[in-house]
Each structure stands twice: as structure tokens, then as C-alpha cells.
Amino acid sequence: MKHFVSFEGIDGSGKxxxxxxxxxxxxxxxxxxxxxxxxxxxxxxxxxxxxxxTGANPFITAFTFTxxxxxxxxxxxxxxxxxxxxxxxxxAESTYAYQGAQLQELIxxxxxxxxxxxxxxxxxxxxxxxxxxxxxxxxxxxxxxxxLIPFERVSFLEKVHENYLKLAKGEQFxxxxxxxxxxxxxxxxxKDILS
Numbered sequence: 058m059k060h061f062v063s064f065e066g067i068d069g070s071g072k073x074x075x076x077x078x079x080x081x082x083x084x085x086x087x088x089x090x091x092x093x094x095x096x097x098x099x100x101x102x103x104x105x106x107x108x109x110x111t112g113a114n115p116f117i118t119a120f121t122f123t124x125x126x127x128x129x130x131x132x133x134x135x136x137x138x139x140x141x142x143x144x145x146x147x148x149a150e151s152t153y154a155y156q157g158a159q160l161q162e163l164i165x166x167x168x169x170x171x172x173x174x175x176x177x178x179x180x181x182x183x184x185x186x187x188x189x190x191x192x193x194x195x196x197x198x199x200x201x202x203x204x205l206i207p208f209e210r211v212s213f214l215e216k217v218h219e220n221y222l223k224l225a226k227g228e229q230f231x232x233x234x235x236x237x238x239x240x241x242x243x244x245x246x247x248k249d250i251l252s
Contacts, residue, residue: 062142063148065154067221069197076146089140091136122156
């Protein structure tokens with residue numbers, strides 16, 4: 058059984074919807090489960106939101122996300138110590154994929170740089186579900202949202218999508234076709250968590 062899993066994907070991939078449904082299903086089955094997300098709703102998480110909304114300097118955004126995760130990681134570790142299943146809607150890979158794309162023109166190998174910041178400082182998920190979808194399709198899914206954030210542009214999401222695919226290697230990752238039916242996607246995650 059997996060105790061810490063994260064849900065990743067570009068905007069409009071459905072990961073938030075799926076993580077909520079997985080949470081509800083596991084709860085009904087009697088499991089002690091926590092659904093958390095990033096950025097968090099802590100004071101640091103609120104600064105992250107400000108960075109996103111105001112289009113802050115990419116370095117400031119990256120450092121703020123990382124600071125939020127360090128604090129969040131402590132809370133996640135507490136839940137894990139209490140033997141709870143922790144589901145996280147966005148985690149470290151979001152920063153590597155999104156801020157990696159933002160920093161692309163500013164530093165050499167931004168993904169490695171971001172990973173080095175977090176190395177040995179945060180809990181690592183037992184499994185990360187990456188919901189794979191073409192940015193053109195994902196943008197159609199979210200175009201009616203009230204407040205589209207600066208990250209929600211096809212050209213930017215294409216870079217993020219590429220970063221995600223490069224990151225999703227090894228046993229930690231499961232790539233899932235996000236265009237499948239929601240029930241199927243939820244079922245895939247639940248079966249994997251409980252296996």
C-alpha cells in the first residue's frame with residue numbers, strides 16, 4: 058500500500074478533480090486519508106499565489122514555492138508518522154515543471170537547480186501520478202474559468218508539458234492518459250494506492 062502519493066499535470070489535466078474523488082473513495086472504504094495541495098493555504102502559500110497573480114520574478118516565485126513546500130513537508134511527515142494516507146494535489150514536480158519553464162532562459166538546467174534546492178529536505182512520494190494531456194486540449198477544458206492565471210497559455214504549457222515528460226522516469230511515476238473517463242482514472246489510482 059502507498060502512503061504518500063502526488064497528483065501532477067498541466068492546468069486542465071483533471072488532477073484536482075481526480076484527487077478529490079480518490080480521497081472520497083478511500084474515506085468511504087474506511088481509510089484514514091488526508092487530501093492536501095500546493096500552494097498551501099498557509100501565509101507562505103498565500104505569497105506564492107501573489108507571485109503567480111502578479112507575475113513576480115521567476116526566482117522569487119521559485120524560492121517562495123520551495124519555502125512553502127519545506128513547511129508543507131513537515132506537516133506531510135507528521136501525517137505519515139500517524140499512518141495516514143496522504144494525497145497531494147501538486148507537489149515538487151509542479152515546481153520543477155512550471156518554474157523550470159519560467160527559468161529556462163535565465164539559468165542553465167533550471168530543473169536540476171530546483172531539484173538541488175529540495176534535495177533531502179522534503180518527503181518523497183511513494184507514487185506520483187502524471188496526468189498526460191496535450192496543452193491545446195487542456196486549454197479548451199479551462200477556457201471558461203473566471204480567472205485564468207498567467208501560466209495558462211498554450212505556449213507556456215507546452216514547455217511545462219515537456220518538463221513533466223522528462224521528469225516522469227523511474228518507479229515513482231505513473232503516466233496516465235488524462236483524456237480517459239474520470240471513473241477509469243480514479244479507479245487506476247485507487248487500485249495502485251491500495252496495492
